[in-house]
Every structure is written in C-alpha cells, then in structure tokens.
Amino acid sequence: MTLPQNDDQTRRKTELSELSKLYSYNDDLGIPLIEAEGPDDRNRAEWTVKIFNCLLSLRSNMQKIYELGSFEFMKPKPVRDIPKLIDTLKSRQNPINYFAPDPGFVVGGSRGSRPATISDYADKIFLERDASNRGIGALPEIVEQWNDDKTLAYTFLAGPNPNQLQRWTATRKPKEMDLTGFDLGSIPGFSGDTIEAAIGSGRVYFVDHSSLQELFANDPTAPAPNASKRYVYGTASNDWKYIYAPTAAFAVPKDGQYMLPIAIQCGIKAEGHRIFTPKDGYAWKMARVCLLAAHNNHHEVVSHLGCTHLLIDPIVIATRMHLHKNHPVNRLLSPHFEGTASINISARTFLILPERSLDRLIGSKIDKNYPFLKQERLSYSFRHNFPKVRAAQRGTDDAKLLPNYPYREDASLLWDAIGSWVSEYVSIWYKSEADLRADYEIQAWANEINDRGKVRDFCLVGGGVQSRDDLIDMLTMIIFTAGPQHAAVNFAQGSDMTFVPANPFAGYGPAPQRQDHSEQDFLNILPPMDVAVQTWTILNLLAGINSTRLGDYNGAFLLNPISEIARQKFLANLRSVESKIESANAVRRSIYKLPYVHLLPSRIPASINI
Numbered sequence: 001m002t003l004p005q006n007d008d009q010t011r012r013k014t015e016l017s018e019l020s021k022l023y024s025y026n027d028d029l030g031i032p033l034i035e036a037e038g039p040d041d042r043n044r045a046e047w048t049v050k051i052f053n054c055l056l057s058l059r060s061n062m063q064k065i066y067e068l069g070s071f072e073f074m075k076p077k078p079v080r081d082i083p084k085l086i087d088t089l090k091s092r093q094n095p096i097n098y099f100a101p102d103p104g105f106v107v108g109g110s111r112g113s114r115p116a117t118i119s120d121y122a123d124k125i126f127l128e129r130d131a132s133n134r135g136i137g138a139l140p141e142i143v144e145q146w147n148d149d150k151t152l153a154y155t156f157l158a159g160p161n162p163n164q165l166q167r168w169t170a171t172r173k174p175k176e177m178d179l180t181g182f183d184l185g186s187i188p189g190f191s192g193d194t195i196e197a198a199i200g201s202g203r204v205y206f207v208d209h210s211s212l213q214e215l216f217a218n219d220p221t222a223p224a225p226n227a228s229k230r231y232v233y234g235t236a237s238n239d240w241k242y243i244y245a246p247t248a249a250f251a252v253p254k255d256g257q258y259m260l261p262i263a264i265q266c267g268i269k270a271e272g273h274r275i276f277t278p279k280d281g282y283a284w285k286m287a288r289v290c291l292l293a294a295h296n297n298h299h300e301v302v303s304h305l306g307c308t309h310l311l312i313d314p315i316v317i318a319t320r321m322h323l324h325k326n327h328p329v330n331r332l333l334s335p336h337f338e339g340t341a342s343i344n345i346s347a348r349t350f351l352i353l354p355e356r357s358l359d360r361l362i363g364s365k366i367d368k369n370y371p372f373l374k375q376e377r378l379s380y381s382f383r384h385n386f387p388k389v390r391a392a393q394r395g396t397d398d399a400k401l402l403p404n405y406p407y408r409e410d411a412s413l414l415w416d417a418i419g420s421w422v423s424e425y426v427s428i429w430y431k432s433e434a435d436l437r438a439d440y441e442i443q444a445w446a447n448e449i450n451d452r453g454k455v456r457d458f459c460l461v462g463g464g465v466q467s468r469d470d471l472i473d474m475l476t477m478i479i480f481t482a483g484p485q486h487a488a489v490n491f492a493q494g495s496d497m498t499f500v501p502a503n504p505f506a507g508y509g510p511a512p513q514r515q516d517h518s519e520q521d522f523l524n525i526l527p528p529m530d531v532a533v534q535t536w537t538i539l540n541l542l543a544g545i546n547s548t549r550l551g552d553y554n555g556a557f558l559l560n561p562i563s564e565i566a567r568q569k570f571l572a573n574l575r576s577v578e579s580k581i582e583s584a585n586a587v588r589r590s591i592y593k594l595p596y597v598h599l600l601p602s603r604i605p606a607s608i609n610i
Helices: 006-020 046-066 083-091 150-156 197-199 210-214 282-322 327-336 340-351 358-359 365-377 386-392 405-427 432-438 440-452 468-497 519-525 527-540 563-590
Strands: 204-208 230-231 238-244 247-251 260-263
Touching: 046 150, 150 247, 150 260, 150 282, 150 340, 150 405, 150 563, 197 204, 210 282, 210 365, 210 405, 238 358, 260 282, 260 340, 260 440, 282 327, 282 365, 282 519, 327 405, 340 358, 358 527, 405 468, 405 563, 432 440, 432 468, 468 527, 519 563
Parallel strands: none
Antiparallel strands: 204 247, 230 238, 247 260
C-alpha cells in the first residue's frame, strides 16, 4: 500500500474529520449504536422498489383475511388512502404503518380467536395464493413437515437459530437437565441403545436456554409459580402469554445420518420441571412449543438483533470515522454496510418498542429484553464466533459424529470463499507487515471498534491490527456477519416461522406438568390467531426484501484491475459453493424432507438492509 505523503495526509485527516461529524453513537440501550445514517449508508433505488412491492402484496393478503370474515379485529380493514400515503412519504414515516398496519386484537380478547384445528393457521391466513401455491400467501414447505420430530431436530440444524447446539460430554453438559438413568432404548429410533453409550460415542447433543430465566425472574406482576407469565396487551379477558427456560437433548442413532429429539425439560429443576419424551403424546407436543418459543425468543433478541444488526453498527461508525473514502478497506466494506444504519435505526424506533411488532410476538417483556440484549451483545466474542472456531468449541464440528448439519457445512464453505477473497485483496494493498503497521487509519479503526464500539475480542491483546493475517480475520468475520450470518437468521423467518405451529414465539399457557394432556391443551398453548396474523405480516416483510448480492461491489474496483480480477475469482468460488450446496440439498431433502436454502450465495445480500 502506498501511504499518503504529508500534504495528502493532512488533506485526508481534514476530510475524515468533516465526515466524522455526521456520525455519533446512541447509547440508549447501553450498547454503542449508530445515531443517524450518512450519505454513504443509504440503500440503492432497487431496495425501495422491492419494499413497496412487498408491502403492497402484504396488504392484499391482509385485505383477504378481513374479507374472509373469520375474525373481527379491533381496527378497520386497511384501504387505499392516497392523501395519507403522500403524507407518509413526505414526513418519512415508516410505510409499514400505511401498507400493513397492525389490525390489533380480535374483539373480545385473544382467546376469542383460538384455532379450532391446526389447519386454521394455514387456511385462514395464507390466502393470497393460486392453485399452484404461488403468491405472497404461498404455504411454506414446513407446513407439511412441522409435526415430525425429525423436523424439530432439523430446526436446530438448519432453522432460524441454527448455531445453538452443543455436544454433550462429561465436561460440557446442560446446567438443568440430568439424563442419568434415561431409557434411551425406549425412544423410537433408538432400540437397543443406551444413553451412556450414546454420550460416550459423541452422539448426544443439547440446547440450553435455561438462561432465559433472567427474562422473567423477579417479575412482581406475575408472582411465582407463574413467574413466566406476562399480560397480553389490549385484550379484555386477562389473557397471559408465557416465556420458558427449557433444555432439550437430541441424539444421533447408531450409524444414523440424522438427529432426533429425545428429551425436553421446559424449565429449571428448582421449579419442579420434569423431562418429557416423544412417548408422552400431547404433553410432548406442548413441551415442543415451550422449547421452540424460548429458542425463537433467543433468536430474535440475541442471534438476530444483537449478534448481527447491532454488532455491525459500531463497525459502520468506525469505518466512516477513521477510514477515508479512498482507503482500500473502506472500499471493500462499504457495500457490506449499505442500508444497515437505516434499518437498524428503524428497528430501534419502530420494531422493538413496547406493544409494537416484536413485543407483540415474543414472550418476554420489552423491559426485560433490553438488559438481556445488552448482556448478550457485550459478552459476544468476535473471534470465538468465527464459524469453525464456534463449532469446535461447542463440539459440533465432527461430521462423522453429527452428519448432515446444513448450517455448519454451508457456513464453512462461505467462510472459506470470503477468506480467500479477503486474503488476496489484503495482499494487493499491503505488500508487507510494515505497510500495515504504518497505516494509522486502519489502526485507529480497529481500536475504535474494540474500545468505543465494545466489540469484544475484535483486537488481539495489545490492540490495533497486528498482522495481515489478523486483518484478514477481522474483515472475513465482518463480511460473513453482514452477509451469510444475517441471511441465515433473517430469511429463515419466512420459510420456517410464518406458519406459527412450526415455530411459535411464545406460549399461551403454562408448561406441561403431567403426561395426560389433550389435543385441546395443545391448541390452547399455541398463539391465538390474531398473533398468527401479525406474525405472518411482520416476518414476510423481514424475509421478503432481498436486495444486493454477496460479491457485488457496485463497480468499486473497476479502476483497479488487479482487485477486480480477484473479485471475479471470488464470484467463481461463490458459484462453486452454490453448486455444492445444491448437491447437498438433494441429500438433506431425502433425509429430512426439507432443503436448506438460506446460505445459497445467490440468495445472500451483501449487507444487512432489512
């Protein structure tokens, strides 16, 4: 890299100083967040076109829900109102309020909209579709598979929150679940097997959400033993919804190519929660709801919002404040920040407020979510969450012990492709380690992210960027987080979560305590239909905007042929990754009856822009 001379340095510092005035931190949540977007952060025009088309489609389906007449909502059917639309656009209000407003609760309270059967969640909500199941109301594939225990296991391997699994060992095991004496051989698919043999051979895995106890502990509005309750806003029948703190165990059968759930404990042992198994009929189905509600609560608050959107915020600020627009790292990263400031500010001021979109869906209270989000975001280690490092630490990296783990396999392919591109790019601009050490802009950038941005372990001990390999790691993780990781946790919302029984965000009854529950008990613990309508609307919006593409740098390297040649190699690698994932999906479909499409490079945006 040719370093700027004295006069040029002075000019660059002056320009950076002026630009940095456009950026400041917002610390309202106790996390460094971006206060306002700058001129280099905005979405391109195609994004605006896509979001308006999506919103129009959502409104069409919502109008059909009203016309079907199954529910009487608190608010009237949304209709065309051109003056209101013009006012919305002029005042830069959130267009969701115009095109897809919250219909409110069903008159008479949410219990007045209980489903009569599971099929109500499809037949009364997914309406804007033709005979070939095409349209905004098309039924996702999971509708046919959601009730299968294989699909439950697949949710933890390829669902919206796919990196929470851990291998059960003598030193790595859940805090609240004890499988001593567990009769694994009685579980379908494990005849002749024992829990001791399965753990010893590395075939048992778990997900531990007992930490979610923090989200409802010491709540004076819902005293024990119902401490997980929260009042459902706006209803007239004193309804409650619940969040749980479950632990679940899974196992791979001997010589098996798939994973199955074997046990769910819906809360901590001190509250008397027992273990349920697939033999427990409707009690098992209710336990599944408790597990998924907690898992999806964690997904929205931590894995999605905290560890993608809000992790990138301080990196955007540092890039704008410390890297000149002509700096090669700025040119590399800018396309990966397109629209991020805007969508994050919108989320903070619209989605995650009391009684608004996210609060309506998830079980935990918004005032409890904020400190939990802060804790999880600030404790998230940048380097320990490199995909291969995380998998190794959690014991899920061995494909022989845990075969057909789509997220792990596809994320690894993408990490390697991004790393190869970044490595070549860095070598073009930094010919030696001395070049890197002398780059005062990149050193200030890294320290800003680590210190003021509070991204834990962004820098190694000693601070700054210590080598070209160090910079390669930093940039690869930034690009992976803004692209593939966000794609994994965002777009699965559309395919896996819009059909509420497959992935509820909250329960509407206490966790099961006995085995003799009924189908009605199961229906009663599922979300009411008005919440299902809101879930469909919000998640189809979040999963319905797919703008920009990983590998597209919007012409940034056209004046640097060497960088453009390296980018073309990156695109070729991404095409190769696409082919490998498509081949793997044929196997996945044969085993689990579902593919994993969210890490196909052709579907991954370059930035977090929705």
